[in-house]
Amino acid sequence: MKILYIHQYFRTPAEGGAIRSYYMARGLVEHGFEVELITAHNEPVAVTKIIDGITVHYLPVFYENEQGFWQRLYAFFKFMRLARKKARQITDVDICYATSTPLTIGLSAMSIKKEKNIPYLFEVRDLWPEAPFQMGVIKNRLLKKYLRRLEKKIYCQAQSIVALSPGIKEKIQETVPGKPVTVIPNMSDVDFFVPEAKKPELEKLFEVEGRFVVSYFGTIGLANHLEYLLAAANATLKAGLPVTFFIIGRGSQLPRLQYLVKHFGLTNVRFLPFQNKYNLKRVLNITDAAYVSFARKPVLETNSPNKFFDALAAGKLIITNTAGWVKDIVEEQKCGFYYDPDIPQEFVSRLQPFIEKQNLLNTYQQHARQVAETRFARSAQVARLIEVIS
Template identity: 50%
Template sequence: MKILYIHQYFKTPDEGGANRSYFMAQALKEKGHEVEILTAHNEKKKLSKNVDGLLVHYMPVPYENSFGFYKRIKAFINFITFCKRFIKSKNDYDKIIVTSTPLTVGFIALWAKRKFNIPYIFEVRDLWPEAPIQMGVIKNPLLKIWLEMQELKFYKNAERVIALSPGMRNHIERRAPEVKVELIPNVADCEFFERVEEKDENLILQYGVNNKFVVSYFGAVGPVNDLMSLIKCAELSMHLPIRFLIMGEGSSLAEIKNYVAQNQLKNIFFIPYGTKEEVKNVMNVTDACYVSFLHKPVLRTNSPNKFFDAIASGKLIITNIQGWIRGLVEKRHIGFFADSDFPAEFGEKIMPFIDSPELLKKYQEASRSTAEQFFSRKELSNHFVQAVEGKNYQHEAEIRSIFSLSA
């Protein structure tokens, strides 16, 4: 098949960020499909180039994590416009894959289906508009109703819908019970990341973490990510031999840096947001990874990339997220839940791992084992390819079984 894969925030491993679309597109290519990517970049002109065997078309739609609501909406609308123009000029595709967020990519897929009769797969990475509604970003009741109607329309017109977590799948099946929904979580890249037995001495010196227990945070630093919950834990852990490393970017980063500086929290260090290779270097000296979101019901359904990088690296997981991630972390014995409302508990819960290298190693080995057994890139990419090809996945029961742990 000739497939157009539309992802506004497409990233390669060299660029850092979420690489799911890159790996899924590569898996489709390896199965003999011709894949083109339609995405955006912050340059002023359109650009098409070959990226590791994939033809990638970049549309000039600037976007930054620091954008406010209206600038984001403008970027979403501009991307729709550019994509429609592109498809008008080149519409010989057998199938389109669109991946959210933003939800607005659904407008592109629905338009292409109606105008050129091209079927589409709709991949849901976050529940929109439910997330911005619960966050209070979208308040107008008429706009809420209209967006929910569009969401339902996108689901019902899709050939298949792919959900990244059980909460997302359950939401979609409630909204559109007649739609075929595939549960394909984010992947743990066990080929790239590895569980190290001994930390690299040069990296220990580089990050200044000699004789320290290292807790790291990777990824977005925005209002939904609730990174202040980790800062509060660090503030109450000044007396412990812990170093907190933060590698992220986003609209809340400057405010958090100011708080850390004003309160002289010398156990927190910020690292520039980097490539996947740079993430791997920080992972090398890391003992535990912190995964967080605000306490909003819709955010419990999220499937954060850095959680999967962390278990692929065999790290102890500390999370403040209720829902499937907490269930998985606790029942697979790969970490613990740190309630944001009671940051003082953090020190009590982490001390057994500081005091006992054997306990830490046991949890870290279970973390890596969970990644290999249930979230391997090879297996989940195969599931993705079969979904796009319209086939039934042979190991659906196994995928559902791991998520049943988190019920």
């Protein structure tokens, strides 16, 4: 079977970031499927590469997280147009697998369905357009109405839908009752990320000897609202706890956060540049707890953040400031804790026992690894996708 896979933001482990599509596509290839993938890159010309058996077509569509709304929208529609054109050149396709965001990927999928007379599966990573509605990014009434209709049309025309969390599935089924929806969360790479003792040379390199390390890694955007982390760091500093916070990544809010750290004298907060998967492993070695952060918007409670799954695989204590299914897992499986981000002192009181009691920290970290192995292993997620496609 030949699959046409469409994902605007395809990344490999060497590039870092969200690499779900890489592992899904590679898993399909390893199980005998032929996969051609259409994506974009920030280069001036189109390029085709063979990556671990996947034929990847890179289209010239510039995109950065720091871009404004209209620049992003232009990039979305440009990719949609070029992807449709490229798809016409790819022959003998049996099914299209289109993954959002952006929602405009669905327009490409519907066009391919019509032109090639093949079905498509639609993967929903985030509830779009609900997320930008709640974040206040899209306010125009007519645009909202159009996007709502478009969302429903894309869902209706899909053969079936893959949701990355139970909350996303629930919202989709409210929009299109009766449509088949399968939950396939993001994955924990339990072969690559493994629990390991802190290496003294890395502790020295990062200057964290004798420190408890809390790391945030991922996008630094409005939706992540990392001001919550800064407030927690401030409360921790005032409490005199030996904690260092790392913020690792890139995004539109990075300059603002750097300014706030300097302005408020948060000497326990440090920034590291975006890391690929291999360098991230070094940072996780000296990390005790991973911080998962989102703004207090109901739609963001449905998210399936990559950082959460990587941290589980590495056996790290999970700290989340967001209600929803991640909070439920963390509390039910005793692999971390939730705190009210509007009460930074609660962060201090919840964290302190893990600083003072190494056995307690070890137990929760072991639970995290167990969750990764039993619920989110990469092989299990690929198997679920094959079942849906077949």
